Amino acid sequence: MGxxxxxxxxxxxxxxPPAPRAPASPLRVALVGNPNxxxxxxxNALTGMRQRVGNFAGVTVERVEGSYxxxxxxxxxxxxxxxxxxLDPHTPDEAIALDLLAGRADVPVPDxxxxxxxxxxxxxxxxxxxxxxxxxxxxxxxxxxxDAATKRGLQVDVVELIHELGVTVVPTVAxxxxxxxxxxxxxxxxxxxxxxxxxxxxxxVAEQAxxxxxxxxxxxxxxxxxxxxxxxxxxxxxxxDHGPAVHAAVVAARSQLLDAGLNxxxxxxxxxxxxxxxxxxxxxxDPDGQEHTTSDRVDRLLLHKVWGMLIFLALMGIVFQAxxxxxxxxxxxVESALGWAGTQVGSxxxxxxLQSLIVDGVIAGVGGVLVFLPQxxxxxxxxxxxxxxxYMARAAFLMDRYMRTxxxxxxxxxxxxxxxxxxxPAIMATRTIERPRDRLATIMVVPxxxxxxxxxxxxxxxxxxxxxxxxxxxxxxxxLVLLGMYLLGTVSALVVAFFFRRTLLRGQTQPLILELPxxxxxxxxxxxxxxxxxxxxxxxxxxxVILALSIVIWALATYxxxxxxxxxxxxxxxxxxxxxxxxxxxxxxxxxxxxxLGFDWKIGVSIVSSFAxxxxxxSAMGTIYGVGGSExxxxxxxxxxxxxxxxxxAPVYTLATAIGLMVFYVFALMCMSTVAISIREAGGGxxxxxxxxxxxxxxxxxxxxxxxxxxxxxxxxxxA
Amino acid sequence: xxxxxxxVIVVLLVAGAxxxxxxxxxxxxxxxxxxxxAAGCGADGCCK
Ligand SMILES: Nc1nc2c(ncn2[C@@H]2O[C@H](COP(=O)(O)OP(=O)(O)OP(=O)(O)O)[C@@H](O)[C@H]2O)c(=O)[nH]1
Ligand SMILES: [Mg+2]
Numbered sequence: 139m140g141x142x143x144x145x146x147x148x149x150x151x152x153x154x155p156p157a158p159r160a161p162a163s164p165l166r167v168a169l170v171g172n173p174n175x176x177x178x179x180x181x182n183a184l185t186g187m188r189q190r191v192g193n194f195a196g197v198t199v200e201r202v203e204g205s206y207x208x209x210x211x212x213x214x215x216x217x218x219x220x221x222x223x224x225l226d227p228h229t230p231d232e233a234i235a236l237d238l239l240a241g242r243a244d245v246p247v248p249d250x251x252x253x254x255x256x257x258x259x260x261x262x263x264x265x266x267x268x269x270x271x272x273x274x275x276x277x278x279x280x281x282x283x284x285d286a287a288t289k290r291g292l293q294v295d296v297v298e299l300i301h302e303l304g305v306t307v308v309p310t311v312a313x314x315x316x317x318x319x320x321x322x323x324x325x326x327x328x329x330x331x332x333x334x335x336x337x338x339x340x341x342x343v344a345e346q347a348x349x350x351x352x353x354x355x356x357x358x359x360x361x362x363x364x365x366x367x368x369x370x371x372x373x374x375x376x377x378x379d380h381g382p383a384v385h386a387a388v389v390a391a392r393s394q395l396l397d398a399g400l401n402x403x404x405x406x407x408x409x410x411x412x413x414x415x416x417x418x419x420x421x422x423x424d425p426d427g428q429e430h431t432t433s434d435r436v437d438r439l440l441l442h443k444v445w446g447m448l449i450f451l452a453l454m455g456i457v458f459q460a461x462x463x464x465x466x467x468x469x470x471x472v473e474s475a476l477g478w479a480g481t482q483v484g485s486x487x488x489x490x491x492l493q494s495l496i497v498d499g500v501i502a503g504v505g506g507v508l509v510f511l512p513q514x515x516x517x518x519x520x521x522x523x524x525x526x527x528x529y530m531a532r533a534a535f536l537m538d539r540y541m542r543t544x545x546x547x548x549x550x551x552x553x554x555x556x557x558x559x560x561x562x563p564a565i566m567a568t569r570t571i572e573r574p575r576d577r578l579a580t581i582m583v584v585p586x587x588x589x590x591x592x593x594x595x596x597x598x599x600x601x602x603x604x605x606x607x608x609x610x611x612x613x614x615x616x617x618l619v620l621l622g623m624y625l626l627g628t629v630s631a632l633v634v635a636f637f638f639r640r641t642l643l644r645g646q647t648q649p650l651i652l653e654l655p656x657x658x659x660x661x662x663x664x665x666x667x668x669x670x671x672x673x674x675x676x677x678x679x680x681x682x683v684i685l686a687l688s689i690v691i692w693a694l695a696t697y698x699x700x701x702x703x704x705x706x707x708x709x710x711x712x713x714x715x716x717x718x719x720x721x722x723x724x725x726x727x728x729x730x731x732x733x734x735l736g737f738d739w740k741i742g743v744s745i746v747s748s749f750a751x752x753x754x755x756x757s758a759m760g761t762i763y764g765v766g767g768s769e770x771x772x773x774x775x776x777x778x779x780x781x782x783x784x785x786x787x788a789p790v791y792t793l794a795t796a797i798g799l800m801v802f803y804v805f806a807l808m809c810m811s812t813v814a815i816s817i818r819e820a821g822g823g824x825x826x827x828x829x830x831x832x833x834x835x836x837x838x839x840x841x842x843x844x845x846x847x848x849x850x851x852x853x854x855x856x857x858a
Numbered sequence: 859x860x861x862x863x864x865x866v867i868v869v870l871l872v873a874g875a876x877x878x879x880x881x882x883x884x885x886x887x888x889x890x891x892x893x894x895x896a897a898g899c900g901a902d903g904c905c906k
Binding site for chain 2: 487489490491492493495682683685686687689690692693750810
């Protein structure tokens, strides 16, 4: 740190008199680079934030802002951006970074561009690097993943690279925080250094042909420093954001180039690759050549038509078994802790409304959801391993054929799998899909993938009603039923996508072009951070939204207090109270709507209250049975099993009811956040609202139909 | 704790919770209304 401020003072004192430090506006920095180079990891190291990282292209799909205080005390605001391969965007996520640099975003152009390059794939990275240094903005290159490059035997001559690029190059290992201080110093100094400019040679003819285009662009308001780059870009992609003068100049330049025997379409690429070959030759020593045979061999297995598929299915099976097996002991511990807390509070406080609110509302409601924390943690642990190892992109390749048969793009795979965690980021992940129709079809079906909020509902019902059995010695029936629910969601997503592609969203799909990231052993620290972060989000949600809803539901289930005649048993009193409460009355109004599915009014109100968020189903059930029941200390599953129909005396919950309910939750879109994000990502405004309405409607219809079919089917087999 | 004191606290808690839920609903409706802006789901990468 000391060195940093010394250095800053040194540069300051040579050129300019020590100016009184202005109440400086923050220095605005943007992280730009190819996908999967480590921008977000670097962003986290710089700002101390916990932005999502993963070992595949397209993890970050939106602009994220963070900040730190520089050594000189100045605030530095940092933007993490989605990756891009070149300044000629193909997908909505790529366009975000480029719009920002071109000043088309709703925030100003950054003061310093930190160009993040991956030392392992320097050659490919240099294409964007060479474009970015022509932007005419102060820039610093962060040469990241130096450790991985060194391990593979690559040696990068950093001093030589600085000469070649004409900008500061700082080697970094973002995952270990190496080079971060030096990067901060370089960022602080960059605005005082001469602005970088074009390094690649341009043939004289081309230069002459392009000069009028540059002039026209400058006349049209493009900063002179960036005109050279813009002119080259306009040769291939004649943008519409400039006036007719520019257009005319481009047309003239193209024919002049053709006359000189140069192809205007490929001119930029040829010039840049020519220059890159030279730079690579002078800066990188690669004694082993670019062979990574182990990785290739593993790929041959994992991408194999049959073996790859079997491995994929086995992996998925293991995940679902583990979610049940590993979580069970932890879950029991949480459960008994909650039971203990309930009794303690109950006896310490004495009878009264507050006691009931805390025991039946808060502990039964919020606690009932928190019990599922171990499952959530394990699910995210597995997702983390899949994402960080590099397997995710392989799985996407493997699945491309199947995706294509239903009319989805291979790129849809990663959003769909992300849907197992949460539909909101998954829908945003569709920004990596190029064609709007492919993207929309994916958005429409992503919420059918069972997200982690459904896990509590499934687990509660499976735990209570599916017999614990082992099949063939090692497969656990609980895990299998859970896997079945996930499969039902996944298969329906594909079928519905097929349907959309044949009707509202017709069109051709393109072949999949996706970068295969290097295999990497997931770092335990990073995994622990992810799991902890996701778990704390879950807990925070339980402590805010779910808590508030539980209290409200408790109040609705408790008031108005009705007078009950004396001399009837306690249990019946509570049942009558509940039936007369606001919630009970609403429930009886809802009951006819859910009766065809075999659900009673208690399930009906729980379903309705969970339209805001699915987990609320579990907390509402906890509260309703806490308020209505009297077997103290019994867990929710026991209470559900004991519940009888007051008229017939038959159990309310059978295996068929439980399955029907789960099927309902597989399909129904009960999540306000997802609806909001669908509206935005499907185009916003009324277009977005229309698509979101279609989505909500078809999912609700499927849910109702599915649950009804389960009931009818079960009746036909005689085990209703 | 006396039943009356308990009832008073309960009324406050329930009112607070109801306001919180109402605000959440209001915010997500407002968010749905705002069209495509770049900032989305919060810096943590997921959904509130
Ligand atoms: N070995 C090594 N791995 C790194 C380093 N920096 C990042 N990684 C890994 O590289 C992968 C990609 O990191 P991210 O930070 O998600 O990359 P990104 O550039 O933000 O990717 P996109 O958001 O998809 O554009 C992750 O698996 C990181 O753990 C590094 O310095 N060394
Ligand atoms: Mg990223």
